[in-house]
Amino acid sequence: MTTGTSPMTANRITQAFRCAVTLLAAALIVTACSHRPHEHHEQLVVFGTLVDITIFDADDKSIARASAGITADLNRLHRTWHAWETSTLTAINDRFAHGEGAIVDAEGMRILRRAQELSIASGGLFNPAVGKLIGLWGFHQDDAPKGPPPPAEVVAELVAKNPQMSDLTFSDTAVTSGNPDVQLDLGAFAKGYAVDRAIGIVRAAGIENAIVNAGGDLRAIGRHGGRPWRIGIRNPGGPGILASVEVTGDESVFTSGNYERYFDYEGTRYHHIIDPRSGYPADGATSVTVIHTNGATADAAATALLVAGPEHWANVARQMGIENVMLVDKGNNIHMTLKMAQRVQFEGEAPSVVIVADPP
Amino acid sequence: MQLTLQTTREDHRIAWLAALAITIHIAESALPSPIPGIKPGLANIVTIIVLMQFGWTTAVWVALLRVVVGSLLVGTFLTPTFMLSLGGAVASLAVLGIASRLPGRGVGPVGYCVLAAMTHIAAQFWIAYWLFIPHDALFHLLPVLMTAAVIAGLVTGVIARAVLDRLSDTDYGRHPAAAAAD
Amino acid sequence: MTRADWVIVISAVALLPFLYALYWGNAAPGDRVLVLVNGKQVLAASLATDTEFTVDGPLGTSHIKVHGGQVRFTDSPCANKLCVHTGWLQHGGEFAACLPNRVSLVVSGLNNRYDTINF
Structure with missing residues (x-):
């Protein structure tokens, strides 16, 4: 017993202490039972799409911070890079059309340089310089176009102007186009960039396990417990789930498909992924799924490989440094890299033909 | 060279009681179970009786010996079953240790058994979730498991109380130090 | 039975309904659909019961149908009807959205087979 305290008091203190410890232990057991690692789901309507965020085991404060940050940043990107509503991008396009250079901030420079690199690596199959062509087909509006498709000679005329990302030259603060027919449309890149930004914001909020899914294209970090x-x-090709993949660490899963935006005219379907070489919707593949760390790269690659089609995708994937590819052709045959084949799990009946390309 | 171990009366008692618990443990693991992981936990009866007769330290020895030796005999040593078993035992011993230090008249066999059974299941559930089946659907099972634990705790508690009544009738094995032990 | 025994037994029994409510409550067997307007949840329905309902958004009324454990948009006041074309949703994590009308459906369940869906 402590000196200076009567045994009686000391006994009471011990009893009270034991009581407190017991209660604490009981409370711990009960809370341990009721605390289930928290899976948080949230949907934001931003960036012209539904952004679905899944977060595993993070505190409410971090989640709120991440969600507010993503909303603000994606709204900002949406206003900056919108291809047809008045935006920083349409202002740049106006300057190009008048043969003038445009002043672009540091982030804009990074984005345009990266888009140029990816376009060159893809051999021009991912070509964000063909904004005029996309507009000509009627995809520069929120609603699906009604048709008819544009006249063949107008399409041919635009293709002959050969707008390329390599027409852009960069100085410290400005971008100029050597080709007045270059009109930028970052449709096949901006979503990837936005998802990358969103994941950066999630990380900055101290969250380690999350998925940001922007209208079907996603980047996932960490794991689910x-x-x-x-x-x-x-x-x-139809309803339901074709396959599943498991993702840990940090990877983006992007799919480009001919079913996303399209119109039917006189029995023919015209979709929004235009082959920059022909000026017509890419023919040959139904969808391409790409897994790559960086969302922007995966986004551009999925588009480029859909344009490349079942014959040439493997070469383009190699040039772009993409190792995980799954392509579904018009006959519903699956073409995959070896790496992809090792991780894809088909649901239900495996598709009739699985062609595994040589590893890049 | 011959090694002689000095054993005490206490050691002998632990060995005998552990042997009893192990026997029950093995008998129970041979019983078919309607749901995997749900067992009545009859071996817990021994732990609770030891706790009340000889104190917490002896109960810890008996319970841990039961888990380790029992799993060696059944052939589950260091397997998931063993980890579940050990985790459950350690958690329930911790809670029993706290409960046995409660002031007043203290907890009786039924209270101890209910506490032990619930802690056992709760700990095993968490080990199963974190190490083996990290699937949210597992939480669907938790209410059922806890209900089973409460029922098992009550049943084993009643049995333990009956055994303790018999023991006090015959005044068998009552250790003079047990009253002094915490 | 001592007083401590009674306290333990009664609180143990009292804990059980709480656990059932926590882990079984509003999670009917199988999955649920959450309906969101402007990203805010307005209602949740079990996929176990066939039903049809309507949700109002800024443009008008969206029609939603639950049938055989699946859910879909059947009509929506938008021009391109992408939401209707999305078709039936079934798996946890699948979603469909009528962006013009700001109405979206998300399938969620305790037993999600997928954490999210790529398309």
Whole structure:
């Protein structure tokens, strides 16, 4: 017993202490039972799409911070890079059309340089310089175009102008185009960039396990507790899920498909991914799924490989440094890299033909 | 060279009681179970009786010996079953240790058994979730498991109380130091 | 039975309904659909019961149908009807949205087979 305290008091203190410890232990057990590692789901309507955020095991404050940050940043990107509503991008396009250079901030420079690199690596199949062509087909509006498709000679005329990302030259603060027919449309890149930004914001909020899914294209970091994240890939040809992949660490899963935006005219379907070489919707593949760390790269690659089609995708993937590719052709045959084949799990019946290309 | 171990009366008692618990443990693991992981936990009866007769330290020895030796005999040593078993035992011993230090008249066999059974299941559930089946659907099972634990705790508690009544009738094995032990 | 025994037994039994409410409550067997307007949840329905309902957004009324454990948009006041074309949703994590009308559907469940869906 402590000196200076009567045994009686000391006994009471010990009793009170034991009582407190017991209650604490009981409370711990009960809370341990009721605290389930928290899976948080949130949908934001930003960036012209539905952004679905899944967060595993983070505190409410961090989640609120991430969600507010993503909303603000994606709204900002949407206003900056919108291809047809008045934006920084349409202002740049106006300057190009008048043969003038445009002043662009540091982030804009990074984006345009990266888009140029990716376009060159893809051999021009990912070509964000063909904004005029996309507009000509009627895809520069929120609603699906009604048709008819544009006259062949107008399409041919635009293709002959050969707008390329390599026409752009960069100084410290300005971009100029050597070709007045270059009109930028970052449709196949901006979503990837936005998802990359969103993941950066999630990380900055101290969250380690999350998926940001912007209208079907996503980047996932960390894992779901004791297991990897499970990503279902929707069947491009019909309803349901075609396959699933497990993702841990940090990877983006992007799919480009001919079913996303399209119109039917006189029995023919015209979709929004235009082959810059022909000026017509890319023919040959139904969808391409790409897994790559960087979202912007995955986004551009999925588009380029859809344009490349079942014959040439493997070469383009190699040039772009993409190792995980799954392409569904018009006959519903699956073409994959070896790496992709090792991680894809088909749901239900495996598709009739699986062609595994040589590893890049 | 011959090694002689000095054993005490206390050691012998632990060995005998552990042997009893192990026997029950093995008998129970041979019983078919309707749901994997749900067992009545009859071996817990021994732990609770030891706790009340000989104190917490002896109960810890008996319970841990039961888990380790029992798993060696059944052949589950260091397997997931063993980790679940050990985790459950350690957690329930911790809670029993705290409960046995409660002031007043203290907890009786039924209270101890209910506490032990619930802690056992709760700990095993968490080990199962974190190490083996990290699937949210597992939480669907938790209410059922806890209900089973409460029922098992009550049943084993009643049995333990009956055994303790018999023991006090015959005044068998009552250790003079048990009253002094915490 | 001592007083401590009674306290333990009663609180143990009292804990059980709480656990059932926590882990079984509003999670009917299988999955649910959450309906959001402007990203805010306005209602949740079990996919176990066939039903049809309507949700009002800024443009008008969207029609939603639950049938055989699946859910879909059947009509929406938008021009391109992308939401209707999305078709049936079934798996946890699948979603469809009528962006013009700001109405979206998300399938969620305790037993999500997928954490999210790529398309």
